[in-house]
Amino acid sequence: MEEVLYNVLGAIATFLVAFVVGMTYGGLNRKITARVQNRKGPPFYQNFIDTLKLASKKSAIHHGVMQHFGPAFLMVTSVMSLLIVPVLTHNQWFPNLNFHGDLIFLLYIMVFGPLGMALGAGQTGNPNSAIGITRGLSQMVGYEIPWVLALVALMIQYHTTSIVGLMAVQAQSGTWLMFSSPFAFIAAVMAMLGMFSYSPFDVVIAPAEIASGPASENGGKYLFTMMSSGSVFAFVKLTLYVDLFMGGADNIVILLVKTFALYMIPVLYSLTTVRYRTEQSIRWFWGWPSFFGLLAILQAVIF
Amino acid sequence: MINDKNSQKIVDIIQNWARKHSIWVLGYGTGCGAIEIPPTMTSRYDAERLGVRGAATPRQADVLLITGYLTTKTLKRVIRVYEQMQDPKYVIGFGSCTINGGMYYDSYNTIKVLDKYLPVDVYINGCMPRPEAVLSGFGQLQKRIAEGRADGAKQYKENLEWYRANQKKIIPNWVMPEYNW
Numbered sequence: 001m002e003e004v005l006y007n008v009l010g011a012i013a014t015f016l017v018a019f020v021v022g023m024t025y026g027g028l029n030r031k032i033t034a035r036v037q038n039r040k041g042p043p044f045y046q047n048f049i050d051t052l053k054l055a056s057k058k059s060a061i062h063h064g065v066m067q068h069f070g071p072a073f074l075m076v077t078s079v080m081s082l083l084i085v086p087v088l089t090h091n092q093w094f095p096n097l098n099f100h101g102d103l104i105f106l107l108y109i110m111v112f113g114p115l116g117m118a119l120g121a122g123q124t125g126n127p128n129s130a131i132g133i134t135r136g137l138s139q140m141v142g143y144e145i146p147w148v149l150a151l152v153a154l155m156i157q158y159h160t161t162s163i164v165g166l167m168a169v170q171a172q173s174g175t176w177l178m179f180s181s182p183f184a185f186i187a188a189v190m191a192m193l194g195m196f197s198y199s200p201f202d203v204v205i206a207p208a209e210i211a212s213g214p215a216s217e218n219g220g221k222y223l224f225t226m227m228s229s230g231s232v233f234a235f236v237k238l239t240l241y242v243d244l245f246m247g248g249a250d251n252i253v254i255l256l257v258k259t260f261a262l263y264m265i266p267v268l269y270s271l272t273t274v275r276y277r278t279e280q281s282i283r284w285f286w287g288w289p290s291f292f293g294l295l296a297i298l299q300a301v302i303f
Numbered sequence: 304m305i306n307d308k309n310s311q312k313i314v315d316i317i318q319n320w321a322r323k324h325s326i327w328v329l330g331y332g333t334g335c336g337a338i339e340i341p342p343t344m345t346s347r348y349d350a351e352r353l354g355v356r357g358a359a360t361p362r363q364a365d366v367l368l369i370t371g372y373l374t375t376k377t378l379k380r381v382i383r384v385y386e387q388m389q390d391p392k393y394v395i396g397f398g399s400c401t402i403n404g405g406m407y408y409d410s411y412n413t414i415k416v417l418d419k420y421l422p423v424d425v426y427i428n429g430c431m432p433r434p435e436a437v438l439s440g441f442g443q444l445q446k447r448i449a450e451g452r453a454d455g456a457k458q459y460k461e462n463l464e465w466y467r468a469n470q471k472k473i474i475p476n477w478v479m480p481e482y483n484w
Contacts, residue, residue: 034349034351034352037345038346039345039346039351039352040349041351041352042352042354043352046324046325046354049321049354050325050354052317052325053322053324053325053365056321056322057389057391058390058391059389059390060389061362211360216360216362216363217360217362218362219360219362219389220389223362223363
């Protein structure tokens with residue numbers, strides 16, 4: 001009984017940490033973008049104000065029951081994957097429900113949110129939502145290939161399908177996986193650019209083109225849920241990369257340093273480029289990233 | 304506790320503070336005033352430092368920015384857009400044309416006084432208003448929101464028949480969906 005209570009409280013604490021960190025990173029992204037464009041930019045806590053405002057909207061219209069599924073599925077996906085990914089290596093405070101094969105489970109879970117969003121966006125009847133969903137699922141077919149190739153390479157090379165197992169491998173050998181299997185790391189980082197869907201891969205929420213796509217009919221509390229689940233999911237993705245390739249983190253400061261360094265890759269890359277079309281984006285992911293993924297598989301099989 | 308008047312006041316202050324510092328603008332570029340929005344948003348004047356940023360759709364927006372003259376044809380679309388926005392919502396009338404018709408004072412196919420058709424919270428005078436004036440208008444709106452006086456949407460709800468009568472006088476073929484708040 002005590003253990004259950006401990007797990008529930010720990011899960012809530014983990015969620016709060018993920019929410020705050022993800023929101024702050026989003027705000028820092030806006031700040032950095034502004035500074036690069038020679039602007040002053042909003043304060044780094046601007047995203048908190050935005051979410052508070054969205055939550056305190058007095059009305060939020062919906063077009064039917066299915067529309068609730070979109071934001072709800074996104075939130076469920078974020079929380080489920082947050083509970084599987086270990087936040088710290090020797091975690092006293094952050095419990096996680098990892099098990100053998102959770103890496104494969106995570107691969108499935110990460111596409112669950114966009115599929116729920118497809119259901120929700122279909123109900124709204126907005127043509128922009130339908131276009132956004134089509135683009136999102138197409139792009140997912142693009143970046144899932146290098147991502148899965150990189151993960152399968154890791155699984156073959158180290159004979160384990162659990163995240164904790166891969167972290168133990170790094171702890172034993174003393175080298176991070178980004179050095180011992182570099183091709184998998186390159187492929188995974190390139191796939192991460194697509195996962196964050198910042199420019200040039202922001203084909204899904206192209207605000208000037210298809211009016212923010214799947215989110216176009218969601219205001220108020222729906223948008224609040226989507227924004228907060230997006231922040232939590234960003235934290236989950238960054239933490240997963242740190243766990244898999246950078247040896248995890250012993251305390252929260254090291255975790256923040258490592259995740260922020262990783263987060264700068266999509267942020268800074270987005271500042272240098274403009275939006276691709278959907279087919280260009282898919283072609284990009286099926287080019288060099290998939291090539292590096294195949295190299296990773298070769299390395300795993302031969303060595 | 305929650306229905307207590309004093310605690311409601313505190314909640315209102317916090318919510319109004321958030322609304323004040325996060326203004327998502329739906330720029331309805333009806334007239335020439337839309338050309339002043341890009342300099343307001345980009346690096347010279349940088350409205351984003353005040354929390355003002357563009358919204359993609361009416362569902363996500365807080366402020367409807369009517370930039371310049373409104374023809375009788377676009378009025379219908381503007382009304383539809385305004386009614387799709389979620390409460391609390393504000394309207395900014397931008398330029399002289401929304402106040403008294405401006406240089407289109409004797410035109411046969413533009414509306415003269417925007418306030419008769421939509422509840423305007425803040426007017427920005429000028430033809431064109433410079434970005435400084437636009438920022439000052441946003442500041443005025445922020446002040447009104449913080450004081451809780453930006454209640455145009457409430458007035459629209461209360462005087463819906465009056466607004467509808469005015470709108471239908473301009474738009475003869477009224478084929479519109481029912482108002483959904």
